[in-house]
Amino acid sequence: MQRKTCHRERALGIRPRRAFPEGSALTEFALVIPLFLLLVFGVCDFGRLFFVEATLENAVRQAGRYAITGNHQPDPKNPDQNLSRVDSIIQVAQQAAVGIDVTNIQISSVNGGAGSAGGPGDTVIISLTSNVQLITPVIAAFFNNGTYTFTVSVRLKNEPFPPSDTV
Secondary structure: OOOOOOHHHHHHOOOOOOOOOOOHHHHHHHHHHHHHHHHHHHHHHHHHHHHHHHHHHHHHHHHHHHHOOOOOOEOOOOOOOEOOHHHHHHHHHHHHOOOOOOOEEEEEEOOOEEOOOOOOOOEEEEEEEEEEEOOOHHHHOOOHHHEEEEEEEEEEEOOOOOHHHHO
16 A cells, blocks of 8 residues: 655655565565574573583583492493402593593593502592694684683592502
């Protein structure tokens, strides 16, 4: 339905405007959609980063709690034997980091050095490292090779357990 023009509009040469010029919605959509997608994928990336950090912190905490007890996990390949303490701690950390590739697990102790979980009363240090590949190219450009590296660690004092359990 056409809008009627009044006498004054005709005298001034004003033509009636349409409410929505053709193509304006498409133009606005084309301008807004890249920003919207950047926001959505950015939220997903940062959500993944927070999830990975929380999961790794939980994994290192669980491994540390297990390490201070001096216990050993059963060997899945040899049912009658146990894993070493270090291998047991690594297994606990990997089981707690569900869905995350934890490739670099380092265990050391103050008295025993690298590769040792220490004896009773010693201090054990457990460190986990994992890389997260970002999916948003604009955000990934701010990180080396588009990956963010997490390193979490815990330092705890071993409980007084039998010294024969240190192997």
